Amino acid sequence: MINKSLKQLGAMLQAKEISSVELTQEYLNRIDRLNPEINAFITLDKDKTLAQAKHADAMFAAGKASALTGLPIAQKDIFVAKGWRTTCGSKMLETFIGPYDADIIERFDGVGAVNLGKTNMDEFAMGSSNETSYFGKVQNPWDRSRVPGGSSGGSAAAVAARLCAAATGTDTGGSIRQPASLCGLSGLKPTYGLASRFGMIAFASSLDQSGPMAKSCEDMALMMNVITGFDKRDSTSLNREKEDYTRDLNKPLAGLKVGLPKEYFAEGLGADVATVVQEAIAEYKKLGAEIVDISLPNTMLSIPVYYVLAPAEASSNLSRFDGVRYGHRAREYGDLMDMYCKSRAEGFGAEVKRRILIGTYVLSAGYYDAYYLKAQQIRRLIAQDFENAFKQCDIIMGPTAPSTAFKAGEKADDPVSMYLQDIYTIAVNLAGLPGMSIPAGFAQSADGKKLPVGLQIIGNYFDEARMLNAGHAYQQVTDWHIQMPEGIE
Numbered sequence: 001m002i003n004k005s006l007k008q009l010g011a012m013l014q015a016k017e018i019s020s021v022e023l024t025q026e027y028l029n030r031i032d033r034l035n036p037e038i039n040a041f042i043t044l045d046k047d048k049t050l051a052q053a054k055h056a057d058a059m060f061a062a063g064k065a066s067a068l069t070g071l072p073i074a075q076k077d078i079f080v081a082k083g084w085r086t087t088c089g090s091k092m093l094e095t096f097i098g099p100y101d102a103d104i105i106e107r108f109d110g111v112g113a114v115n116l117g118k119t120n121m122d123e124f125a126m127g128s129s130n131e132t133s134y135f136g137k138v139q140n141p142w143d144r145s146r147v148p149g150g151s152s153g154g155s156a157a158a159v160a161a162r163l164c165a166a167a168t169g170t171d172t173g174g175s176i177r178q179p180a181s182l183c184g185l186s187g188l189k190p191t192y193g194l195a196s197r198f199g200m201i202a203f204a205s206s207l208d209q210s211g212p213m214a215k216s217c218e219d220m221a222l223m224m225n226v227i228t229g230f231d232k233r234d235s236t237s238l239n240r241e242k243e244d245y246t247r248d249l250n251k252p253l254a255g256l257k258v259g260l261p262k263e264y265f266a267e268g269l270g271a272d273v274a275t276v277v278q279e280a281i282a283e284y285k286k287l288g289a290e291i292v293d294i295s296l297p298n299t300m301l302s303i304p305v306y307y308v309l310a311p312a313e314a315s316s317n318l319s320r321f322d323g324v325r326y327g328h329r330a331r332e333y334g335d336l337m338d339m340y341c342k343s344r345a346e347g348f349g350a351e352v353k354r355r356i357l358i359g360t361y362v363l364s365a366g367y368y369d370a371y372y373l374k375a376q377q378i379r380r381l382i383a384q385d386f387e388n389a390f391k392q393c394d395i396i397m398g399p400t401a402p403s404t405a406f407k408a409g410e411k412a413d414d415p416v417s418m419y420l421q422d423i424y425t426i427a428v429n430l431a432g433l434p435g436m437s438i439p440a441g442f443a444q445s446a447d448g449k450k451l452p453v454g455l456q457i458i459g460n461y462f463d464e465a466r467m468l469n470a471g472h473a474y475q476q477v478t479d480w481h482i483q484m485p486e487g488i489e
Contacts, residue, residue: 070112093321149183170203189429189435204314272444303420
């Protein structure tokens with residue numbers, strides 16, 4: 001049962017083969033058994049969770065159930081949820097209890113989905129390995145000595161270990177797609193503005209976007225139907241008509257033009273990963289897709305641009321955490337300035353401090369034009385690259401990450417090497433485009449472990465339905481997405 005899709009579990013609930021309370025309890029039991037080691041969850045509240053499951057069963061009894069009613073979903077600990085501890089993986093918010101619900105929480109509650117708990121993450125979403133969390137690192141279920149990716153590593157590990165039916169994540173530079181790739185699941189970052197950021201603790205406001213993480217594209221389509229929509233409380237939310245993201249799932253792929261950027265298959269890509277991605281592309285050819293060679297010439301500039309813009313926005317967004325109204329406050333201090341300094345020094349981890357300092361530096365008077373303004377100009381060139389590419393193709397494919405999951409601690413002392421893990425994902429956020437990762441197979445590690453590889457699919461603005469169709473078609477002829485790590489049955 002634990003390997004069934006959202007759609008299959010929903011059908012079981014509709015047919016009354018199982019109740020939401022029974023299904024939820026099954027997942028809670030698995031969390032009790034497996035989470036102490038994997039560390040995918042930061043906060044659990046079984047009473048609240050089971051109360052939601054009882055409410056879902058009442059919705060079924062009253063004939064008011066919809067596609068996701070009664071299904072246990074894990075929520076990334078970046079979304080404020082009323083009455084739930086919301087930490088963002090930081091000591092700064094260790095004791096913070098949410099006074100309201102984020103838009104995404106409201107939407108899942110509104111359809112009767114069950115909140116299983118809050119998942120672990122890199123502190124304030126800053127990281128590519130889930131090693132910066134104040135609450136300890138998350139283990140990759142495929143190999144416990146390796147990282148699950150970040151920052152949505154807890155959500156990815158929870159789905160991979162079947163500790164939840166699906167999960168939510170956020171993606172600022174690849175934080176849904178990279179962990180999805182490393183943990184062998186499907187993850188989608190929607191077009192910027194499609195999903196509300198209200199109640200999502202901000203990292204970089206012009207880049208952050210929430211999205212679904214699940215076993216399959218079909219599951220993600222069902223979740224997209226819930227999480228997208230206009231929210232007047234978010235100034236970046238797009239006011240456009242609601243879509244049904246399941247509508248094109250079964251459309252044939254004949255004539256679909258798939259662009260392969262030469263920059264994504266150049267130096268830096270692991271040979272084993274490249275092989276898996278090429279095999280996936282060969283499968284698309286069999287399905288009727290036409291392959292087109294394209295170029296994204298400014299790809300290599302995306303990382304330096306991102307690490308100017310994202311820290312700049314982070315330094316502004318994180319200035320609110322000063323120990324005054326909420327969050328960690330130093331026990332001993334002399335005056336107000338001393339309280340600010342000590343509270344922030346104690347509350348933030350090393351990576352967050354690094355990015356705040358970088359951000360403050362690039363925004364300072366003497367360097368604004370040289371760094372921040374220049375980065376914004378290059379950001380426009382990166383978006384233009386994609387605009388030109390989509391004149392030649394319908395969707396773009398390539399690797400999600402340059403390698404499979406690396407060993408825990410392997411890149412901890414080398415921030416630049418860690419940042420390079422997002423080389424293929426960051427440009428998508430800079431341009432505001434939708435991007436997705438789906439399982440494409442396995443590569444063999446040096447010590448003989450088979451580790452997941454993700455295929456990245458990038459679409460034009462608002463083209464999520466076509467991307468999900470492309471992913472779903474592939475998942476109908478392969479079984480990578482339903483394979484489970486050993487030892488989690």
